[in-house]
Amino acid sequence: MSSRNREITAENLVKQYGDFTAVDGVSFKVRSGEIFGFLGPNGAGKSTTVAMLTTLALPTSGRATVGGFDVVTQAGQVREIAGVALQEIGLDPLMKPLELLTIQGQLFGMSRRDALARARQLLELVKLSEFTDRRVGKYSGGMRRRLDLALALVHQPDVLFLDEPTTGLDPASRRDIWTEVRRLNREEGMTIFLTTQYLEEADELADRIAIINRGKIAVEGKPEDLKRGLGAESINVTFGDEDTALQAADMLIPHADRIQTDRRTVRLYLNGAAAAVPNVVSRLNETGMTPVSLTLTQPTLDDVFLQVTGQRFASEAADAAQPEAA
Amino acid sequence: MTTMSPSSARIATTERRAVSVSKSGMPFLLQVSMLTIRNLKTTFRTPAAVIPGLLISGFFLLVYNDSLGGAAGFIPGLGANSYLGFILPLSIISAALSGASLAGESVVRDIENGYWDKLSLTPVSRGAMVLSAMIAGAVGLLLQTTIVMTIGVLMGLESVTGIVGILAVLGYSLLVGVAFSGLTVGVGLMTGSGAATQGAAFLFFPLSFLTATFVPVNLLTGWVRTAAEYNPVTYILEAMRAVLNSGWDTEIMLRGLSSCLAMALVLYAFAFFGLRARLKRR
Numbered sequence: 001m002s003s004r005n006r007e008i009t010a011e012n013l014v015k016q017y018g019d020f021t022a023v024d025g026v027s028f029k030v031r032s033g034e035i036f037g038f039l040g041p042n043g044a045g046k047s048t049t050v051a052m053l054t055t056l057a058l059p060t061s062g063r064a065t066v067g068g069f070d071v072v073t074q075a076g077q078v079r080e081i082a083g084v085a086l087q088e089i090g091l092d093p094l095m096k097p098l099e100l101l102t103i104q105g106q107l108f109g110m111s112r113r114d115a116l117a118r119a120r121q122l123l124e125l126v127k128l129s130e131f132t133d134r135r136v137g138k139y140s141g142g143m144r145r146r147l148d149l150a151l152a153l154v155h156q157p158d159v160l161f162l163d164e165p166t167t168g169l170d171p172a173s174r175r176d177i178w179t180e181v182r183r184l185n186r187e188e189g190m191t192i193f194l195t196t197q198y199l200e201e202a203d204e205l206a207d208r209i210a211i212i213n214r215g216k217i218a219v220e221g222k223p224e225d226l227k228r229g230l231g232a233e234s235i236n237v238t239f240g241d242e243d244t245a246l247q248a249a250d251m252l253i254p255h256a257d258r259i260q261t262d263r264r265t266v267r268l269y270l271n272g273a274a275a276a277v278p279n280v281v282s283r284l285n286e287t288g289m290t291p292v293s294l295t296l297t298q299p300t301l302d303d304v305f306l307q308v309t310g311q312r313f314a315s316e317a318a319d320a321a322q323p324e325a326a
Numbered sequence: 327m328t329t330m331s332p333s334s335a336r337i338a339t340t341e342r343r344a345v346s347v348s349k350s351g352m353p354f355l356l357q358v359s360m361l362t363i364r365n366l367k368t369t370f371r372t373p374a375a376v377i378p379g380l381l382i383s384g385f386f387l388l389v390y391n392d393s394l395g396g397a398a399g400f401i402p403g404l405g406a407n408s409y410l411g412f413i414l415p416l417s418i419i420s421a422a423l424s425g426a427s428l429a430g431e432s433v434v435r436d437i438e439n440g441y442w443d444k445l446s447l448t449p450v451s452r453g454a455m456v457l458s459a460m461i462a463g464a465v466g467l468l469l470q471t472t473i474v475m476t477i478g479v480l481m482g483l484e485s486v487t488g489i490v491g492i493l494a495v496l497g498y499s500l501l502v503g504v505a506f507s508g509l510t511v512g513v514g515l516m517t518g519s520g521a522a523t524q525g526a527a528f529l530f531f532p533l534s535f536l537t538a539t540f541v542p543v544n545l546l547t548g549w550v551r552t553a554a555e556y557n558p559v560t561y562i563l564e565a566m567r568a569v570l571n572s573g574w575d576t577e578i579m580l581r582g583l584s585s586c587l588a589m590a591l592v593l594y595a596f597a598f599f600g601l602r603a604r605l606k607r608r
Binding site for chain 1: 352357360361364367368371372436439440441442443444445446447448449450605606608
């Protein structure tokens with residue numbers, strides 16, 4: 001099964017809506033059997049890219065292939081080998097899980113009996129076997145997400161697209177999805193294209209990541225390499241207000257290789273950060289600026305993101321991660 | 327429509343997976359019937375969406391008959407007795423127009439809850455998706471028509487061609503339903519808006535007035551007559567009326583049938599165009 005082409009490629013992919021360019025010349029290559037993390041804040045162009053790769057939207061220009069098939073001219077073949085769970089869960093609330101799964105299976109060419117058997121098997125897999133009599137509208141957010149994943153797996157796809165699969169889920173459900181994503185990748189050899197706004201998720205799952213910001217890929221590579229690429233560790237000093245932070249940043253320039261200010265926090269990037277802490281503290285004492293906190297960090301993906309986009313990631317993800325009112 | 331058969335992989339996917347997925351996919355007509363059944367099931371799981379249409383059909387019949395039936399004696403060649411048979415087809419057309427939004431609204435509902443995308447991600451034929459929504463809408467309208475016919479019979483309607491004639495009228499109404507549903511499905515796909523879909527059905531409402539609405543076409547004059555002569559609805563009305571009131575007339579029946587089919591075909595094309603527009607825009 002590994003002999004099949006399970007790659008995803010994009011060459012200069014562009015999507016315009018009138019004057020607005022949602023995806024602006026995106027290129028990348030995802031290798032067979034890889035988990036690829038596509039990271040970016042809301043509105044960065046993640047979902048639009050997924051829509052084009054999965055044949056739901058036509059690119060304005062550029063070219064993309066899934067499993068070697070062109071997403072525009074061979075859309076039918078792409079649909080046969082791609083499994084897709086979109087950010088907007090595509091379930092009719094009036095239908096029951098077995099109806100959804102069997103229709104899906106039959107549309108992929110299974111006999112009714114095979115489709116039903118596959119449906120039961122998948123419900124087992126996503127732990128929904130006990131809830132087959134319930135309309136999907138009565139499902140909780142986590143249950144719907146799992147059922148949506150099951151729908152994407154009906155035809156045993158070669159390539160799986162997961163658009164923000166854990167947004168809005170509680171930590172336990174999120175772990176479940178992660179476990180299943182890893183299993184699908186390892187045991188079934190699926191190539192997985194995963195978009196997320198959680199850096200932790202990308203760090204945890206992805207072999208390689210690309211960060212997309214305002215329709216452009218800002219950086220691409222292995223998470224470890226990207227973090228290492230930032231080089232320095234950092235000393236992070238948080239102040240009571242933004243003005244103080246800005247003043248402190250000015251003053252601390254000689255103490256760091258590079259400085260970044262993010263609201264009330266000043267980040268000093270330098271090698272041997274720990275050894276430099278006493279100097280920084282005494283300099284602050286001299287000028288009477290009192291920090292609220294002072295921490296020492298190794299670079300994280302969050303830092304990578306901040307560096308390439310000039311904005312923080314975590315706060316945005318926290319906003320989006322409101323628990324489901326299920 | 328034959329060009330819209332499942333566009334599935336006929337290329338080198340020889341070693342298929344453990345799950346038996348047939349390469350040719352599901353035949354077009356099976357796709358249509360499966361999706362139509364699914365559409366009907368979910369529509370009737372919200373009975374509140376269907377009931378107003380049923381009530382309004384009965385209303386049209388009662389009002390048209392009771393307010394105009396008395397004057398019918400003045401129409402040459404129409405006994406007051408057969409005015410019911412004359413006006414009933416109009417009630418059916420009115421109901422088809424007002425109820426056709428159901429089909430478009432079901433598409434809008436699917437777009438909103440994301441199921442439309444979910445279906446689009448399978449190898450299902452796009453034509454089957456469009457056609458199944460149109461047929462499901464038409465079946466819903468057929469139910470309304472059946473109720474109108476029943477009310478008509480209870481009010482004393484006598485079909486000169488008997489039960490077969492009544493079935494023929496139902497057949498016409500099914501085709502009319504498919505046609506008008508195509509209009510609302512197309513608008514639903516283009517706009518993704520329930521309000522726009524209802525508006526579109528309303529926009530076509532004049533079609534039921536620029537025709538032999540209350541009197542036969544030969545009694546019309548001026549521009550209304552010209553409009554009626556170009557309006558396909560006229561020929562559908564004439565066919566239904568002939569079957570109920572004067573008996574079988576092959577020419578009238580065929581003219582009605584071809585008007586139905588032409589309208590259905592044009593509006594199916596319109597709906598399909600709506601789908602393309604949707605795909606391009608998103």
